[in-house]
Amino acid sequence: MDRAERRPQKPLEWIASSRKDIRGAPEEVQRFFGFSLREAQRGYQPLAARSFGEGLPHQIMKLADDNRSNTYRVAYTAFPAAVYVLDVYMKKSKSGIGTPHLIRRRIIHRYKEAVRLYEANYLLPRK
Template sequence: MTGLGDNNDKDLYWGPGCRKMLEGFPEEVQDIILQAFFFAQKGSKHPDAKPLKGFHGASVLEVVVPFDTNAYRAVYTTRFTGAIYVLHIFQKKSKSGIATPKKEIDLIKQRLKQIEAQK
């Protein structure tokens, strides 16, 4: 994961492929997601950031941005002191339900465990 930040902010670390995935999203979606990361770096929570179900507590957050007929999602954690980790960024195309698909949850859990193992 690569970092970005200054001395007053929490560092922002991007999970594998997350930055590239975000760059492929519509500009309006990118703006909202990047704004959510900025809020987190400053120690605040963006109005569109909600705790991701199944992760017990509010340290794993999801930003869902509906755009056109799709939903764009970014998942990050504030669990670790002085750092924000972008765990996963993806586009959900499913027409049924709003739940995060199991394969996406599994990847998020895997990346979170990898970070915990490094701490």
């Protein structure tokens, strides 16, 4: 299927402060992440996305955008019926190229919350 074809858009869900955090990024960064997340909502893997790695579950994807001298990152996961934004942060080079342990722990915690919310809102039968 060609990317130009319109697919139905999955809901975009924001975990914890991720929505507020993305609004704190420069406008160009917000546009880049917005475009990439819309691709994920349509069921595509954004061209800029890759598995987060660094010991995190393979379902967690990472987007990165350089703006001036800063690098901004988004961690998200895409389920069949929804996309969850787990974290948005500015990469600081305190720990070399890797993601600091505290941020990785926060992403894992938010991923578990996204799984719980997805199961409750999209998989379990409604009464």
